[in-house]
Amino acid sequence: MIVCTTIQEAREVLAKQRLQAPQEQIGFVPTMGYLHEGHASLMQRAKAECGYAVLSIFVNPLQFGPNEDFDRYPRSAENDIALAEANGIDLLFMPTVSEMYPVKPLTRVVIDSVTDRLCGASRPGHFDGVGIVVSKLFHIIEPHRAFFGMKDAQQVAVIQRMVDDLNIPVAIVPCDTVREADGLAMSSRNVYLSEEERRQAVVLSQTLRSAESWVMEPGMTAAKLEGQIRDAITSAPLAEIDYAELLSYPDLSPLEAGVQLSDCRSTLIVALAVKFGRTRLIDNRLILPRGGVQHV
Amino acid sequence: MIVCTTIQEAREVLAKQRLQAPQEQIGFVPTMGYLHEGHASLMQRAKAECGYAVLSIFVNPLQFGPNEDFDRYPRSAENDIALAEANGIDLLFMPTVSEMYPVKPLTRVVIDSVTDRLCGASRPGHFDGVGIVVSKLFHIIEPHRAFFGMKDAQQVAVIQRMVDDLNIPVAIVPCDTVREADGLAMSSRNVYLSEEERRQAVVLSQTLRSAESWVMEPGMTAAKLEGQIRDAITSAPLAEIDYAELLSYPDLSPLEAGVQLSDCRSTLIVALAVKFGRTRLIDNRLILPRGGVQHV
Numbered sequence: 001m002i003v004c005t006t007i008q009e010a011r012e013v014l015a016k017q018r019l020q021a022p023q024e025q026i027g028f029v030p031t032m033g034y035l036h037e038g039h040a041s042l043m044q045r046a047k048a049e050c051g052y053a054v055l056s057i058f059v060n061p062l063q064f065g066p067n068e069d070f071d072r073y074p075r076s077a078e079n080d081i082a083l084a085e086a087n088g089i090d091l092l093f094m095p096t097v098s099e100m101y102p103v104k105p106l107t108r109v110v111i112d113s114v115t116d117r118l119c120g121a122s123r124p125g126h127f128d129g130v131g132i133v134v135s136k137l138f139h140i141i142e143p144h145r146a147f148f149g150m151k152d153a154q155q156v157a158v159i160q161r162m163v164d165d166l167n168i169p170v171a172i173v174p175c176d177t178v179r180e181a182d183g184l185a186m187s188s189r190n191v192y193l194s195e196e197e198r199r200q201a202v203v204l205s206q207t208l209r210s211a212e213s214w215v216m217e218p219g220m221t222a223a224k225l226e227g228q229i230r231d232a233i234t235s236a237p238l239a240e241i242d243y244a245e246l247l248s249y250p251d252l253s254p255l256e257a258g259v260q261l262s263d264c265r266s267t268l269i270v271a272l273a274v275k276f277g278r279t280r281l282i283d284n285r286l287i288l289p290r291g292g293v294q295h296v
Numbered sequence: 297m298i299v300c301t302t303i304q305e306a307r308e309v310l311a312k313q314r315l316q317a318p319q320e321q322i323g324f325v326p327t328m329g330y331l332h333e334g335h336a337s338l339m340q341r342a343k344a345e346c347g348y349a350v351l352s353i354f355v356n357p358l359q360f361g362p363n364e365d366f367d368r369y370p371r372s373a374e375n376d377i378a379l380a381e382a383n384g385i386d387l388l389f390m391p392t393v394s395e396m397y398p399v400k401p402l403t404r405v406v407i408d409s410v411t412d413r414l415c416g417a418s419r420p421g422h423f424d425g426v427g428i429v430v431s432k433l434f435h436i437i438e439p440h441r442a443f444f445g446m447k448d449a450q451q452v453a454v455i456q457r458m459v460d461d462l463n464i465p466v467a468i469v470p471c472d473t474v475r476e477a478d479g480l481a482m483s484s485r486n487v488y489l490s491e492e493e494r495r496q497a498v499v500l501s502q503t504l505r506s507a508e509s510w511v512m513e514p515g516m517t518a519a520k521l522e523g524q525i526r527d528a529i530t531s532a533p534l535a536e537i538d539y540a541e542l543l544s545y546p547d548l549s550p551l552e553a554g555v556q557l558s559d560c561r562s563t564l565i566v567a568l569a570v571k572f573g574r575t576r577l578i579d580n581r582l583i584l585p586r587g588g589v590q591h592v
Contacts, residue, residue, distance in 0.1 A: 007463060022318060107427075107461035110404045131403075132462070139463040165403035166428070167303060167435040 001085045003092045007100075007140050010093045014141065017052055017090075024051035028143030028170075030134065033057035034074040035083045038178040038186035042147040045175060047088035054141050055084050056093040058100060063129030069278075074191055093141065100136060109135050111158050111165075114252045118154045118271050119282065122242050127158050134159055138168055146170050151177040151185045153269055153284045157250040177283070179205060185283045197276035200236040204272050207232040208285040211246075211270045215261045215287055222246045222255045225270075233274055242273035242280060249286055297381045299388045303396075303436050306389045310437065313348055313386075320347035324439030324466075326430065329353035330370040331379045334474040334482035338443040341471060343384035350437050351380050352389040354396060359425030365574075370487050389437065396432060405431050407454050407461075410548045414450045414567050415578065418538050423454050430455055434464055442466050447473040447481045449565055449580045453546040473579070475501060481579045492534065493572035499532040500568050504581040507542075507566045511557045511583055518542045518551045521566075529570055538569035538576060545582055 004010040014026070027050030029042045035057075047053040057080055064070035077094070084092045109131035114120070120127050138146070148156050156174045163172055178186045183205030184198075193201060211229055214220055229244045246261075247254055249269040255261075261268070271284040300306040310322070323346030325338045331353075343349040353376055360366035373390070380388045405427035410416070416423050434442070444452045452470045459468055474482045479501030480494075489497060507525055510516055525540045542557075543550055545565040551557075557564070567580040 011465070019318060022315060105461040106408045106410060107458045108404075108406045108408065109462070110406060112402045112404065114402060136461075136463045139465055142465065162403045165401040165432075166405070167432045169307070169435055169438065 001081075001089055001092055003081065003094065005094055005096065005099065007095065010091065010140060013091055014054075021051065025144040026050055026052045026054060026141065028054045028056070028137075028141050028146045029089075030056045030058075030137050030146065030148075032059045032073065032188065033080050034076050034188035034191070035080045036178075036186045036188060036190075038149050038151065040083065040087050041178050042149060042175055043084065043087035043089055045173070046145070046147050047090075049173070050143075050145055052090050053088055054091045054093060054143060055089045056095075056137055056141070058093075058095055058133070058137075060100075060129055060133040061097060062101075062132060063126050065123055065125060068123070069189075074188055093137075100133070105132060108132065109162065111162050114154070114157050114161055114250070117247060117252055117254070118243055118245060119273065120154065120158075122273060127155075130155060130158065131162060134162070135166075135168075138163075138170055143170055145173050147173045147175055149177055150174050150286075151187065151283060153249070153271065153286070154252060157252055160250065183209075185281070187281060189279055189281065192279040193276060197238055197279065200238050201274075201276055201281060203233055203236040203239055204274055204281060204283040208270055208272065208283060212285060212287055215268070218262065220261045221258055222261065223257065225261065229270065229272075233272070238276050240275040242275055244270075244272050244274075246270050297377075297385055297388055299377065299390065301390055301392065301395065303391065306387065306436060309387055310350075317347065321440040322346055322348050322350060322437070324350045324352070324433075324437050324442045325385075326352045326354075326433050326442065326444075328355045328369065328484065329376050330372050330484035330487070331376045332474075332482045332484060332486075334445050334447065336379065336383050337474050338445060338471055339380065339383035339385055341469070342441070342443050343386075345469070346439075346441055348386050349384055350387045350389060350439060351385045352391075352433055352437070354389075354391055354429070354433075356396075356425055356429040357393060358397075358428060359422050361419055361421060364419070365485075370484055389433075396429070401428060404428065405458065407458050410450070410453050410457055410546070413543060413548055413550070414539055414541060415569065416450065416454075418569060423451075426451060426454065427458060430458070431462075431464075434459075434466055439466055441469050443469045443471055445473055446470050446582075447483065447579060449545070449567065449582070450548060453548055456546065479505070481577070483577060485575055485577065488575040489572060493575065496532040496534050497570075497572055497577060499529055499535055500570055500577060500579040503528040504566055504568065504579060508581060508583055511564070514558065516557045517554055518557065519553060521557065525566065525568075529568070534572050536571040538571055540566075540568050540570075542566050 002013050027046030029046050059073050061070050115127040160172045182202045184201050233239050247269050249267045268287045273282045298309050323342030325342050355369050357366050411423040456468045478498045480497050529535050545563045564583045569578045
């Protein structure tokens with residue numbers, strides 16, 4: 001595995017790879033590091049589907065709000081390097097902030113509409129930061145395929161829309177969320193949880209599983225479902241709901257009030273953001289009312 | 297020369313070219329068609345500097361304002377195809393509006409600050425349209441080098457900044473403005489001019505030449521220079537000034553009031569937009585106060 005910290009080095013390594021193996025695909029997994037089994041599954045899939053696998057680790061300051069956890073976001077370079085190597089990564093790109101942003105960028109990549117709700121609403125500016133950093137990484141790595149975890153379903157929808165609108169020559173591959181034995185979605189932020197918060201955090205995945213069956217109940221509407229979801233989550237005393245919404249996917253627009261969910265023919269998403277103390281967790285489940293969970 | 301009207305066709309032709317000649321560079325000239333000798337010089341340079349030359353012709357509706365000349369912008373496909381072939385183009389990409397924008401894009405590529413003045417101020421939204429279409433074309437063609445005429449100096453500055461901020465893997469090559477015998481900058485819009493307007497339009501290039509010597513005069517300031525420029529232009533009775541400004545280049549920020557131009561060490565630009573009847577012409581000149589005109 002080659003480790004590069006500068007854009008120029010990474011481009012040189014990739015140019016050589018392309019020249020040596022012009023028919024081989026390049027798979028890319030962009031991350032913020034502190035790698036867990038969710039990332040491992042993305043790396044393994046990148047390596048399996050493409051001959052050459054690239055991982056980036058970059059905690060992007062532009063996607064954190066002023067009162068968010070950029071400074072205390074967990075970092076563990078040594079462990080990450082070992083995990084990348086163990087999971088088949090050929091090139092690890094770990095730039096510094098000043099390498100990625102040598103001057104304040106004047107260019108903004110803004111994705112409208114799909115960012116109006118969920119994390120776009122509760123983290124103002126977050127997706128502008130995602131838009132610019134993912135654009136930059138795609139232009140530096142120039143991958144054939146890029147692998148993203150569906151825990152960040154809105155991020156996947158936003159990036160897919162950016163790629164479509166701008167004709168960026170990369171295939172976005174959404175990958176199933178990897179979960180702990182009790183159902184908690186893997187996340188670098190899980191490390192923040194106290195023992196008691198960790199125990200109660202299972203309420204997110206449990207509620208999503210329940211929501212899937214509630215959707216099929218006769219007479220169920222979006223408003224009623226959201227009410228039941230909120231009740232289920234707040235049954236965990238430490239849970240504080242940031243959002244709990246049912247939307248259509250991937251456009252992430254709200255359903256018409258009063259529509260019978262069992263009549264819906266489009267893919268829906270139940271998306272949750274819940275705080276336990278200072279730690280904000282997200283999770284979601286895609287639901288096809290007439291066909292069960294869709295594995296994208 | 298191969299002519300393609302769809303993105304997929306163009307990509308297939310280019311993928312084949314890259315595989316056949318992996319070491320050969322791809323040069324790209326994006327245009328709105330109605331080709332003239334200015335475009336011809338860009339095409340010739342693309343072919344000379346790169347082994348393979350691509351021309352695009354696309355009148356981009358997103359960079360025209362609601363009261364601008366999108367509908368009456370001059371078009372001449374047959375003549376353009378002949379000119380492209382005569383000037384060494386290997387691939388001509390001529391997409392329709394619905395090919396480039398199958399749905400309304402939700403993504404915006406916004407370049408701040410360098411778009412605050414000149415055409416960015418007098419044509420609101422113009423550079424947002426340039427940002428998205430140039431991003432799309434770069435992603436479709438994936439050129440090594442892209443050639444732009446310096447008549448649109450602000451456009452060159454905006455695109456260079458976008459490319460830098462987003463790490464788009466293309467070299468921007470600014471090319472000298474090509475002029476008619478009397479000095480008028482070549483432009484597709486010159487065809488709109490009446491005989492009398494055409495005669496008077498020479499005042500732009502004449503004033504820019506004068507401005508270059510005025511800059512060197514002792515005691516000359518930006519405000520005084522702009523006054524002299526406005527007087528010179530309005531000596532042509534049909535000329536109506538949209539803007540006439542002296543700025544630093546390429547950041548396109550105004551100079552401090554009262555600064556002695558002969559003390560300036562940075563590159564300056566005198567930029568003009570002048571209407572003759574319904575026709576708006578632009579022209580500019582880069583000035584190095586201590587070294588004369590810079591050929592970029």
